[in-house]
Amino acid sequence: MEKKRVADDHEVEPAVPVRVDRFGFVKQEQNSAEGLCRSRSASEYEREERRIRKWRKMIGVGGSDWKHYIRRKPHVVKRRIRKGIPDCLRGLVWQLISGSRDLLLMNPGVYEQLVIYETSASELDIIRDISRTFPSHVFFRQRHGPGQRSLYNVLKAYSVFDRDVGYVQGMGFIAGLLLLYMSEEDAFWLLVALLKGAVHAPMEGLYLAGLPLVQQYLYQFDHLVKEHLPKLGEHFSQEMINPSMYASQWFITVFSYSFPFHLAIRIWDVFLYEVKLPFEKLIHALRNFPEDALNPDVLLPLAYSTKVSRGLDVLKQEYEKQNGKQAEANRKQG
Amino acid sequence: MASTGLSSSNSSSSSYDLSFKILLIGDSGVGKSSLLVTFISNSVEDLSPTIGVDFKIKLLTVGGKKLKLTIWDTAGQERFRTLTSSYYRGAQGIVLVYDVTRRETFTDLSDIWAKEVELYSTNQDCVKMLVGNKVDKESERVVSKEEGMTLAEELGSLFLECSARTRENVEQCFEELALKIMEVPSLLEEGSAVGKRNILKQKQVHHTSGGGCCS
Numbered sequence: 001m002e003k004k005r006v007a008d009d010h011e012v013e014p015a016v017p018v019r020v021d022r023f024g025f026v027k028q029e030q031n032s033a034e035g036l037c038r039s040r041s042a043s044e045y046e047r048e049e050r051r052i053r054k055w056r057k058m059i060g061v062g063g064s065d066w067k068h069y070i071r072r073k074p075h076v077v078k079r080r081i082r083k084g085i086p087d088c089l090r091g092l093v094w095q096l097i098s099g100s101r102d103l104l105l106m107n108p109g110v111y112e113q114l115v116i117y118e119t120s121a122s123e124l125d126i127i128r129d130i131s132r133t134f135p136s137h138v139f140f141r142q143r144h145g146p147g148q149r150s151l152y153n154v155l156k157a158y159s160v161f162d163r164d165v166g167y168v169q170g171m172g173f174i175a176g177l178l179l180l181y182m183s184e185e186d187a188f189w190l191l192v193a194l195l196k197g198a199v200h201a202p203m204e205g206l207y208l209a210g211l212p213l214v215q216q217y218l219y220q221f222d223h224l225v226k227e228h229l230p231k232l233g234e235h236f237s238q239e240m241i242n243p244s245m246y247a248s249q250w251f252i253t254v255f256s257y258s259f260p261f262h263l264a265i266r267i268w269d270v271f272l273y274e275v276k277l278p279f280e281k282l283i284h285a286l287r288n289f290p291e292d293a294l295n296p297d298v299l300l301p302l303a304y305s306t307k308v309s310r311g312l313d314v315l316k317q318e319y320e321k322q323n324g325k326q327a328e329a330n331r332k333q334g
Numbered sequence: 335m336a337s338t339g340l341s342s343s344n345s346s347s348s349s350y351d352l353s354f355k356i357l358l359i360g361d362s363g364v365g366k367s368s369l370l371v372t373f374i375s376n377s378v379e380d381l382s383p384t385i386g387v388d389f390k391i392k393l394l395t396v397g398g399k400k401l402k403l404t405i406w407d408t409a410g411q412e413r414f415r416t417l418t419s420s421y422y423r424g425a426q427g428i429v430l431v432y433d434v435t436r437r438e439t440f441t442d443l444s445d446i447w448a449k450e451v452e453l454y455s456t457n458q459d460c461v462k463m464l465v466g467n468k469v470d471k472e473s474e475r476v477v478s479k480e481e482g483m484t485l486a487e488e489l490g491s492l493f494l495e496c497s498a499r500t501r502e503n504v505e506q507c508f509e510e511l512a513l514k515i516m517e518v519p520s521l522l523e524e525g526s527a528v529g530k531r532n533i534l535k536q537k538q539v540h541h542t543s544g545g546g547c548c549s
Contacts (some may be wrong), residue, residue, distance in 0.1 A: 124410070128363045132382050168413045169362065169383045210416050248386030248417055257385055 002153075018138065023261050026136045051307045052086045059093065066096045073300035084296065091181030097272045099200075101138045104185065122159040122167035125151040125167035126152060133172040140176060151176055157188050162196060168207040172182045173256040177264065202275045203254065215323070218243045220315040221279060227311065228283050250282070259276065264298040273327050279312060350393060350402040352525040354515055356508070357421055359447050360431035361439040368498035369431065370407050373508055379497055384409045386417050396512045403508065415450070422454035426484040426521045427461045427511045434466045434476040438483070448489055459518045462483065463511045470497040482525035516531030 019027045037272050058077070059066045085093045095101045120126075130148050134140045139147035154175045156233040159167040171191075178187035205213035222243045226233035238240070249257050254271065255264045358366040367381045367388070374390050388407045393400065402473055406425070408418040430447055432439040443464070453460070458484070464486040466477060479495055486493035496503030515521045 043383065059357045125362065129383050132380070134381070135380060169409060169411045172383075173385075207413065209413065214417070244417055244420070245387060245389065249388075252385050257382070 020138055024138045025134075025261060026138065026141070028136075046223045048086070051068040052088065055080070055086050056091050057094075058087070059096065063092060063096045063101065066093075078273065081269050085269045087265075090269070091186070092263065094178075094268070095182065095186055095190055098190055100186065101188040103193055104189045107189075111157060111188050114160050114188075115145040115153045117155075118160040120156050120159040120167070123156060125169075126155045126159065126167050126172075129169060129172050134176045137176075137180070139180060147179065150179050153184055154179065154191065158191055158195075161188075161192065164209075165195065165207045168252075170252040170257065171207065173253045177268070178279070179258045188282075200275050202271065206252070206254075213263075214248060214251050216319050218247060219323075220312055221247055221251075221282065223315050224279055224283055224311065247282070263296050273309055277326060341486060344544055347520065350400040352399055352516070352522070353402040353404070354426045354512065354521075354525050355424055356403055356405045356427040356511065357425040357430065358429045359404065359418075359450065360410055361433070361436075361442050361447075362475045364410065364431045364433040364436070364439050365409065365498050366391065366429075366431050367407050369429075369465070369467060369496070369504055370405055371505070372498045372501055372504045373405075377531065378501070383394045383411075385425050387421060392508070394509070394512075396509050398517060399515060401512055403512065405508075419454045421449065423456050425460060426456065426457060426515050426524060426526075427463065428455065429463045429465055430489070430491065431465045432477065432481075433468050434477045435468055435471050437476050440466075440485070444485060444488070450501070457521070457524075459520050461511060461518065461521070462489055463507060463514075464489060464491045464493045465507055466493075466495040467498060469495045469502065470499045 021027055055064075058069050058080070060069075088251065095136075105262075130152050131143060133151060137147070139145075140151065142148065144325075151172065155167055155172060158171070158175075159165070175187060175191060178190050182190070194205065197204060203213065205211075225236070225243070250259070255267050259267070290333070339515055358370060360366055362383065367384050368379075371377070371379055371389055372379065374392055386409055390405050390407070392403045392405065394403065395401065406421045408414070428451055430443050430451075432443055434440075451460075466479070466482045466483060469475070482495060483493055492514060494503050494507050494510065496507055498504060515525070523540060
């Protein structure tokens with residue numbers, strides 16, 4: 001039934017230009033966040049230009065100064081990243097932060113080999129999900145179009161490259177998000193950097209059998225809710241609501257599935273640099289959800305005022321102690 | 335983008351006689367979420383794959399009783415079973431869904447899903463409903479209605495063929511399941527116990543909550 005819709009769209013598309021937001025998602029009348037679609041004033045435009053110049057200076061031509069800068073002024077980098085990476089530089093900066101650039105340079109021809117010559121046991125599973133991934137984005141909505149083809153290639157290549165993980169639903173949204181900011185091959189290596197590690201592997205274990213990292217995140221999150229939002233935590237336990245019911249999809253897709261896109265990419269900026277999920281944001285989102293909470297410039301600074309980092313480490317250790325044996329068993333079983 | 339995990343519909347009113355928990359299971363892509371969305375919202379939408387679990391609430395009147403159905407929608411992919419297995423607990427009804435155009439989704443029901451039910455379901459009397467979805471694609475059908483009926487007999491479950499796309503039999507599927515649940519004394523009791531407990535609780539908390547899952 002998906003097929004039919006996409007085919008119809010394809011035929012209609014050339015005649016009717018679709019209205020899209022600044023990220024390329026087809027606008028839905030009732031869902032558009034108006035505040036974000038307004039045209040920018042001259043002073044805002046000016047400020048944005050200044051910001052981009054600063055960033056360009058910081059990363060150097062093609063990223064040549066990045067490593068140097070990060071070593072000299074890590075706090076400046078952290079502060080600027082929390083304010084948001086300029087959208088035009090986002091793809092490049094993500095690759096620099098994660099170290100995926102180095103992986104790409106060290107492995108010439110590997111991606112091509114994976115895409116063209118290898119076959120994957122997950123091919124049918126991947127195909128079934130391709131047209132269901134960001135179907136409202138102009139890049140992905142055309143059946144067999146360049147977006148869908150790239151998405152398929154990246155996911156198939158990864159499923160061959162990392163056979164322990166293969167293909168897990170949810171990866172498509174991460175790969176899709178990356179493909180909006182970089183080429184197929186760059187997106188593949190960034191996925192490798194996230195899941196297998198280059199500089200660090202912030203998502204290692206997210207998709208392994210038993211979903212060990214997801215379980216750990218849910219455990220930490222559950223305890224943080226109880227600690228920081230005792231009333232809500234109590235209400236949830238009375239109603240027998242546990243975080244896996246609403247938060248598993250946040251963690252499995254690192255917020256790329258059900259969060260508003262402009263918020264998701266800001267979370268990614270921070271996540272990639274600080275190597276931990278911004279639990280503060282989630283706690284804050286649950287605490288009060290005013291309309292402007294969807295504006296990252298309002299939500300993020302407020303969120304960082306909630307200090308949870310030390311608690312997180314303690315909870316992680318606690319979780320590992322409690323579940324060490326079980327997790328090990330799960331892994332072997334899977 | 336996809337719906338948030340906190341969405342629900344028709345949950346504003348808390349006046350119901352019975353409350354049941356229903357679970358949707360089956361392979362990825364058979365149309366579990368589509369069946370649910372069609373049932374809940376009277377609209378036919380194209381959906382993203384379900385990641386982990388999601389749920390919706392529906393209030394409806396069946397057999398003269400006002401029912402609240404909490405319907406859990408689970409991801410079909412194997413890797414997610416570690417998350418979804420806990421949702422079998424306490425379910426009064428389980429809908430096993432396959433796609434009539436893909437045989438492996440049918441065979442997986444007896445090879446995998448029926449075993450999951452046996453392993454994780456805590457309710458001995460839990461009512462099962464076998465559903466063959468996508469009958470609108472009649473020309474692509476590979477699993478016959480007779481085969482479906484035979485499997486339903488083996489599983490001791492109800493059986494319907496339906497189409498989330500055309501809405502054919504979708505409401506019947508949930509209504510027949512609810513009716514059957516109400517015929518089982520132990521399940522009926524559970525349903526009303528939950529209802530009573532909720533009403534009591536609402537009095538205790540001075541109506542701070544409107545009864546909705548996300549209020």
